[in-house]
Amino acid sequence: MPATLREVAERAGVSVRTVSNVVNDFPQVAPETRAKVQRALDELGYQPNAVARTLRRGRSGLIALVLPELDVPYFAELTRAVIEQAAAAGYTVVVDQTDGDPVRERELVMRGSRAAMFDGLIFNPLALGDADLRDRPSSTPVVLLGERVVQGGLDHIMVDNVGAAELATRHLIELGRQRIAAIGDQSDESRRTGRLRTEGYQNALRAAGLEIVPELIRPTEFFHRADGAAAMADLLALPEPPDAVFCYNDLLALGALRTILSRGLRVPEDIALVGFDDIEDGRYSTPSLTTIRPDKTQIAKHAVQLLLNRLDGDQSPPAELPADYDLAIRESTTGKPTH
Amino acid sequence: MPATLREVAERAGVSVRTVSNVVNDFPQVAPETRAKVQRALDELGYQPNAVARTLRRGRSGLIALVLPELDVPYFAELTRAVIEQAAAAGYTVVVDQTDGDPVRERELVMRGSRAAMFDGLIFNPLALGDADLRDRPSSTPVVLLGERVVQGGLDHIMVDNVGAAELATRHLIELGRQRIAAIGDQSDESRRTGRLRTEGYQNALRAAGLEIVPELIRPTEFFHRADGAAAMADLLALPEPPDAVFCYNDLLALGALRTILSRGLRVPEDIALVGFDDIEDGRYSTPSLTTIRPDKTQIAKHAVQLLLNRLDGDQSPPAELPADYDLAIRESTTGKPTH
DNA sequence: GCCGTGGCTTGCAACGTTGCAATCGATGCT
DNA sequence: AGCATCGATTGCAACGTTGCAAGCCACGGC
Secondary structure, X not given: OOOOHHHXXXXXXXXXXXXXHHHOOOOOOOHHHHHHHHHHHHHHOOOOOHHHHHHHHOOOOEEEEEEOOOOOHHHHHXXXXXXXXXXXXXXXXXXXXXXXXXXXXXXXXXXHHHHOOOOEEEEOOOOOOHHHHHOOOOOOOEEEEOOOOOOOOOEEEEEOHHHHHXXXXXXXXXXXXXXXXXXXXXXXXXXXXXXXXXXXXXXXXXXXXXXXXXXXXXXXXXXXXXXXHHHHHHHHOOOOOOOEEEEOOHHHHHHHHHHHHHOOOOOOOOOEEEEEOOOHHHHHOOOOOEEEEEOHHHHHHHHHHHHHHHHOOOOOOOOEEEEOEEEEOOHHHHOOOOO | OOOOHHHHHHHHOOOHHHHHHHHOOOOOOOHHHHHHHHHHHHHXXXXXXXXXXXXXXXXXXXXXXXXXXXXXXXXXXXXXXXXXXXXXXXXXXXXXXXXXXXXXXXXXXXXXXXXXXXXXXXXXXXXXXXXXXXXXXXXXXXXXXXXXXXXXXOEEEEEOHHHHHHHHHHHHHHOOOOOEEEEEEOOOOOOHHHHHHHHHHHHHHHHOOOOOOHHHEEEOOOOOHHHHHHHHHHHHOOOOOOOEEEEOOHHHHHHHHHHHHHOOOOOOOOOEEEEEOOOHHHHHOOOXXXXXXXXXXXXXXXXXXXXXXXHOOOOOOOXXXXXXXXXXXXXXXXXXXXX
């Protein structure tokens, strides 16, 4: 049973308030009183009750990061960045995983019940959209990541998916590839990412005067390795397989890579590959993966900064910040070792 | 500003207590009163204040999972399992990352300040040891994961590292390999994992009558891909390079794999590889990775169960549960495709 | 008609903390 | 000497909720 202020006060022979003053380093405490109280604190091993303190102060010092899947490396790496940024500002981050389940997303983000423990939320939605988020009853500030919501009334950070996909595809075109496939399209209305990247892919083809071949655009249910492996198998089964593939994330690309290599084909000689996210796995695969590299540190920095501004009472209209990105060119398109 | 019970009570013309009764579904409420209160609740969009509720009830419904690194796939995958198990019991998991920093570990686990928000902790320590943990002032129950602590007075779940390492090494021996290296030894007193796995590795060699060659046992600072890549480069630079390597986790193995392949050597023909953890990356690398497969679901299940028991007031002596494991044999030792 | 019973509702207090304002004694200034 | 001032300490109330026990009212039985 942890000691309370009252117990410490009794032991030190002072009032509860004075103990609180010592604990919080208020200057107006006589040195000998401070010493006496400090001794009592130490003897009882006092630890402030975070819940009571939060109730009273209205601040917990915790911010929640709500993500679809923690075991997707992109999110794991982003999480690291967010934790670092928040720690620098004196905040502790707790992470929760929704699996893109609308029920869980709603419970965590919409209802005050659980969310109210946190001063703010950084949320990467999969299932929840515009409409859901707009009339959030809770007043806890939220910063959105990712591309799901078009125009919410909320702060929002995202990469230009169309532009990035265009850049990736253009790179393949400049290598002289003619039949360029895409893996990761999503017809599902609620999953926006795939559609935006398909848009960029098509823009690049069109600009280069290349034909858009529907059968080269492979939808996948998720963005996992297994999906990439299966989609690649389908592409290889075509009468005329592609000579390059743009995968909508690195996991898809790694799955595709596995399929290609297991058929005895070579990357990039037979098929060039580009991914998206720049996860560490892609830097250590053989061949290493050419990929779109979003600036995760910047995303995290902006997200935390926007949130802290809101916590400081910033009332300015919701911001929509673009995140930087570039193309990391590695062996899967050039064949040249990168180390 | 979220509505409070009092505001709802005023609007509905009943007492605060009655509103609370409605919110908590107490049976003794007259139907028409319930309807009246419900209307007021809806109109005001009432959401219970989780902090106040926690203070009063003494339970938050949150458990914390404290891990060294979230972007290490093993931990990310374990996290998923823990979240699933806890959700089944009605608990929400929040995750925090320590980077193995003793200061952060202490702050999160030892001090009540932040920890007190949570009903319990599942903690995989890197830096904190026996001595530190023994006199924890907080009374929040803790379950430990991993091998750092030998005999704490706390519940603990771990794999038999010595036995597992022996199994992995024996597999390489049975393939007829003669010069078997090990990557991931750790001289650092505080990091126990590496030393235990070296012990198992040596046991297996000794049992087979093979010589223990010190220069084939490579220490690494961390267990990341880069460490594995560097250690492998060192091994290849030896006058007599190994024909097999046991890596103390899959990331080390993937780094080593990258180095081997980039030198034009083949796996497993020239060098066979075994890893540890069975992360998804290893199932999709080329060749796929033979590895020790700890039962992560079981670990998570036991951890959550032990914690819930303690929360229910279980006073039995601390449990020390072993986690099951086996060897997943894949292409990096057999050469045979696994799909 | 009185009392017991049971259904429903309520007031009070408390969880542990901190903001506010008041208090107290001592010091310094005129 | 008297008064303002200042430093140090304190009591009260409140954050929003729920446990406890008492209260109220109506009804039924004797």
